[in-house]
Amino acid sequence: xxxxxxxxxxxxxxxxxxxxxxxxxxxxxxxxxxxxxxxxxxxxxxxxxxxxxxxxxxxxxxxxxxxxxxxxxxxxxxxxxxxxxxxxxxxxxxxxxxxxxxxxxxxxxxx
Amino acid sequence: xxxxxxxxxxxxxxxxxxxxxxxxxxxxxxxxxxxxxxxxxxxxxxxxxxxxxxxxxxxxxxxxxxxxxxxxxxxxxxxxxxxxxxxxxxxxxxxxxxxxxxxxxxxxxxxxxxx
Numbered sequence: 166x167x168x169x170x171x172x173x174x175x176x177x178x179x180x181x182x183x184x185x186x187x188x189x190x191x192x193x194x195x196x197x198x199x200x201x202x203x204x205x206x207x208x209x210x211x212x213x214x215x216x217x218x219x220x221x222x223x224x225x226x227x228x229x230x231x232x233x234x235x236x237x238x239x240x241x242x243x244x245x246x247x248x249x250x251x252x253x254x255x256x257x258x259x260x261x262x263x264x265x266x267x268x269x270x271x272x273x274x275x276x
Numbered sequence: 277x278x279x280x281x282x283x284x285x286x287x288x289x290x291x292x293x294x295x296x297x298x299x300x301x302x303x304x305x306x307x308x309x310x311x312x313x314x315x316x317x318x319x320x321x322x323x324x325x326x327x328x329x330x331x332x333x334x335x336x337x338x339x340x341x342x343x344x345x346x347x348x349x350x351x352x353x354x355x356x357x358x359x360x361x362x363x364x365x366x367x368x369x370x371x372x373x374x375x376x377x378x379x380x381x382x383x384x385x386x387x388x389x390x391x
Contacts, residue, residue, distance in 0.1 A: 171318075199379060208280075208367075208382035209319070216377075254318050256380075263332055264309065264380060266318040 169257045171267035178245050179275050185241040186270040188255030192236035197258040200229055200240055203269070204251045212240075212253075245274045282368050282383035289358055290391050296354045297386045301370030308351050309380065310343055311367040319367055325351060326373060358390045 170189045178184045190198060197216045201209040213222040218233040226243045242249055252269040259265075281300040289295050301308050307326050311319035322341065323333040327348035333341075340358075345351040355362055365387050369380040 169318075174316075197378070201380075208384055209369075209380075210382075211379040214377040214379050258378075263321055263324055265321055266311070268316070268318040 169255060169265050169267035171253075171255055171270050173270060174268065175271040175273070177273045177275060180245060180247060182245055183241065183243045184245055184272070185239050186253065186272075188238045188240070188267055190236050190238070190255070190257035190267075191259060192233055194260040195233045195236075195257075196260055198231055198233075198238050199256040199258060199264065200238070201254040201256065202251045203254055209254060242272075245272075247274045247276055250274045280368055280370055280381050280383035282366075282386050284386055285384060286387045286389075288389045288391065291360060292357055294354065294356045295358055295388065296352055297366055297368075297388075298350060298352050299368030299370075299383060300350045301368070302372075302381055303349075305370035305372050305381070306348070307371045307373045308345055309369045309371075310351070310353050311369065313365040313367055313385075314363075322353070322366075355388075358388075360390050363388055363390045 172187050200212040202212050203209040213229045215231040220231040222229050228241045231238045250273050252271045254266050254269045256264045256266045283298045309324040310322040313319045323343050325345040328345050340356045343353045365385045367385045368383045371378050371380050
């Protein structure tokens with residue numbers, strides 16, 4: 166994998182349901198993997214910075230896992246709420262140089 | 277410090293004109309990034325600085341784009357002879373390299389419309 170790829174591109178979920186999405190990134194020269202949440206009319210804000218293979222991070226109902234050997238990360242949202250509607254971006258940070266973003270997963274929560 | 281500041285918030289220009297955007301990062305941050313975002317896409321890397329040194333510029337970026345960070349504080353991004361394809365949101369972000377869990381802090385962006 167040469168680029169950062171996210172799937173799905175968009176997701177519509179019923180309020181209360183749990184959901185997850187995927188980020189694939191280059192595993193060579195890995196330094197860190199970032200997750201950001203980007204709400205409409207706001208700036209992207211960091212959710213997690215993950216550096217170690219097998220890392221699991223949690224923030225309220227949102228959690229993420231990391232596999233640096235195979236180059237993927239999952240983001241999970243438990244019991245989706247309307248305020249979770251946003252674009253979720255992952256970004257690969259290789260060799261402590263530039264940070265490259267994926268195209269994002271646009272999440273919409275139906276009340 | 278209130279965070280990363282970008283000016284202007286919106287810029288409308290005619291094709292062929294030059295435009296310049298400014299970014300003021302968080303004061304103690306030594307790294308500064310410029311990204312471009314178009315509808316439905318994630319932020320596309322343009323260039324980044326560590327202090328005043330420009331470490332990398334995207335190969336996708338034409339010679340019409342130039343960026344500076346003269347004293348390692350604020351940065352400017354200039355687009356010469358703008359084209360309609362330059363219409364996008366231009367995002368600036370800063371970080372503190374070497375900090376545990378280094379992460380990006382974004383400005384609100386400059387929305388450029390080229391007519």
